[in-house]
Amino acid sequence: MRRVGIEKINFYGTSLFLDQRKLAVARGKDPDMVVNDFLIESRSLNPPYEDTITMGANAAKPILEDEDKDAIGMLIVGTEGSPDFGKPISTNIHGALGLNPNVRNYEVKHACYCGVAALDTAVNWIASGLNKGRKALVISSDFSRKHLNLKEEFVLGGAAAALLVSEKPKVVEYEIEKKGTWTTNVYDTFRPSAIHEVGNNEVSLYSYLDALEGSYTHYVRNTGEEIDFDNYFKYNIYHTPFAGMAFQAHRTLCNLWRRRSKQEIKESFNRKVYPTLRYSRKVGSTYGASNFAGLCSLLVENDDVKAGDRVGFFAYGSGAIGEYYSGVICDEAKETVEAMHIDDALQRRREVTVDEYEMIENIRESYIEKPDVKPDFSILNNWYKEFYQGKGLLVLKEIKNFYRIYEWS
């Protein structure tokens, strides 16, 4: 079996953020609970001229050199936030990035599993040898809808990740024969219209954990090995609708292997999981980019990560599916991810007040399903000029009779 994994990876957390402590105070909630229990410091927010297309392209651009653009033979974009029910956003992104025309492209949907669904297809294509040496570009891009004053308002956000998947992995090499999958039919969180994002938090948490146990058990069975959970995986990356969920997920798998006290679990969590939450704590919900955010976090946050360390990954998509898989860190992983300067980009984001956040969410919602829109580039004292102009980021310039027109800033 040939080697397959991530050769390059980048994470894009948009250009604005809201401090969740301030949101908690504005909503009469306890800010300590939001930050300490749910591990959410801030959430990212899009200005009106960004969407899943711009975020995906902006995540991908820094990892692509001209030779990569020629070598790509497949582009798959995972999202649950496409602005079109027919035309896939992979076509917009293909055009914006200037990839060669001999590329198979499509968009995949399965709530937050979409990114790993896209990755899995790319990995299998390369493992099969049918890629004939070519690479795959996998993107996951999503953001929340408007939930002003609702109880789930603290677990929103948005982010995009882009990965170049090839036979020459530099970041992580997947153990492609080790995988566990678990599916059920449930309405936990879903998007039944272009505006709504609805569901039941408790159903979703329970369904997530059923899927975690189900897919991990299946993973263990498929490996045919007796797996000592504590020592087999050096690090554990879990899907994070909010960063604090990773603690509960880890608690579940720890107790599945051997029951122990909350204190002992906390110690294991701090060592094996906490370093993977650097970016989800800053952007809020990472949707389909979650596992990739975790991988970038681990490599930037932790100086002890070494080539050969095994990472266990759990991906979850509402609806629902759970998938457990694993990979091994490569020699050049840390330097490859650090070259993207993800921290610097997140630090350049502008903080918005609660009032500004509400204004932006209302503007964004007013554009949905409108045939003609000229996004407001003037908001936040012309933030466009400061963050975007001349920086080569993709923005939505106009929607004209439903045609979406993008341009590089």
Added chain:
Amino acid sequence: MTKEEVIQIIKKNIVENLDDISEEEIDPKKSMRDYGANSLDMIEVVSSSMREMNIKVPRSELSDINNIDELADKFMEYV
């Protein structure tokens, strides 16, 4: 297994998973939230109790339960 035994297992797991609480303090007619549990703590109490009783209730059936007594009733359907 009797319902009293099921309640006893739930109480034991509440004590293990929450800070500063003893079994004697727990009233089954109350919700775990009344004892300072957040939604993640409650999920863990449910999971570890099920493990101890060796039963598997689909967690999606657990979302509209209001107190410890009702949780015990749900578990009794699977014991």
